[in-house]
Amino acid sequence: MIAHSVEDPFYYLHNFRQVLAWVELRYVDLLEDEEQAFIRGFTDLPQTSQALLVRMVMRKGELFRTDRLAYAEIGCTHAALAPLLVRGWVCDDAPLSVEQLGVLLRKDELALGFSHLLKQPRAAKSQLLSELAELQLLPRPLAEWLPGFPVAIVHWRLQALCDRLRLLFFGNLYQDWSEFVLADMGLLRFEQVAFCADSRALRQRSEVALAMALHQCAEQLEAGAPPAQLLGTLQGLQAENPWLERRRSRLLFQVGQQCERLADWPLALAVYQDCGHAESRIRQVRVHERSEQWQAAFELASQMAAAPANALEAQACERMVPRLMRKLGGPPQPRRRARAVSTLELELPRELASLGVERAVRQHLLEGGGEVHYVENTLFNSLFGLLCWEAVFAPIPGAFFHPFQSAPQDLHDADFQLRRQAQFDRCIEQLADGSYRQVIPERFTTKYGLQSPFVVWQVLTPALLEQALHCLPPAHLQACFLRLLQDIRNNRTGMPDLIQFWPEQGRYRMIEVKGPGDRLQDNQLRWLAFCEQHGLPVEVCHVRWREAA
Known part of the structure; x- marks a missing residue:
């Protein structure tokens, strides 16, 4: 995809054209006659009409006042609308209900236009609409409601068609045209993955x-x-x-x-x-x-x-x-008790509560030496994402199908790892041969800022990365990464809040922080059990607040 500067007044039009070209190239066999006709007809429109159409596509709703469709780069709204009206893509005499008028008209316009029907034309807008609703008036065009009204209300009729084209491009409807704008502004950057004939959602x-x-x-x-x-x-x-x-x-x-x-x-x-x-x-x-x-x-x-x-x-x-x-009246059944986890009991000054319980504990631990970071689920996920970047973004057929994907489409499928087994094996092997110590920092530099389902750039600082690679044993990293791959959706959360490093000694511990009345959640209990099973140092810190004397 070609990036267009938002300084270009028609940047949004260039982006829309790229979507149409992308869809026509990759989904031509799925397009219905109406959609193909729209793509051809759009190309034949004057640029100002194309731009006005895209402006309506990007806005909420399908009904617009012409005085609110004024854009400097487009110029005369009525001239830009004319070709759209001829094609029937826009209608300027659609029947409008009282409810629709209530959204589109100001209070003074309603009061003036319907003064002959209203008992209290000076009342609040909501009351005016309630009065009109009680009359059960049938929908009719604006010209019949308010003869001589100075602006027109147009109905954009092809929003459903454009939503289908957006669906084909993104593979979903939760992503919208703002993705282009954020990418053009450099606020969102995505890994470039090679697309193949099977790259379709x-x-x-x-x-x-x-x-x-x-x-x-x-x-x-x-x-x-x-x-x-x-x-x-x-x-x-x-x-x-x-x-x-x-x-x-x-x-x-x-x-x-x-x-x-x-x-x-x-x-x-x-x-x-x-x-x-x-x-x-x-x-x-x-x-x-x-x-x-x-x-x-x-x-x-x-x-x-x-x-x-x-x-x-x-x-x-x-x-x-x-x-x-x-x-059912059976004998009491003893519940299997989880392994005992080391605990840390802290009583901290009440004034630290304003920091939040995790940051309060972090500040206290810093006073005792070592480096302490509030990482929660971000550190191990980020290290995994950097080490296994090539596996996650491998051009597997059907995994990537548009240039604004932060993750492969099958990330949560049961066979996600299996489809990339060779790539993941090579990544994990780097923990055994020690090359991960070079690979992860290099990837941190070369991929910095690119969207990832695992890497949290705003948390993973160079200092944190250096300390983690120095203090975290590769065997511990491997155990965590393999557990993550077993169930990405459920195992990527529940990790301890804090991590403390002692770089001089090359050791670390993780701390799950619980304030007064807080208790461990299920996903946290599963991670604690995993840490105990594999010998990862972890403690649960219970905090009480000490009132000032």
């Missing part, structure tokens, strides 16, 4: 329709649509595309959570049973429990305990099975 036209339908369902869920209504759509949306199936599973899981909030236990259970989400079986047990179906809950929890699908299930079963056995 969507491979069939049916997947385009499916992706749009899933997006609409997500919007409806956020707007509070009834779960049953959403399920009627979601249950008919299935695809072999892994990205789309993950999206569908996440949506189903969210619908199930909404059913739980509504205490609709049968529907929640049905949703979770149809959901491939990693926590769906855990939620099924909880639904059985909340609806007091103890036997069903126990049977499913026992099945999970016998063959947990992931670490989340294994940990959940340790709590659920004993609890359910008690509910």
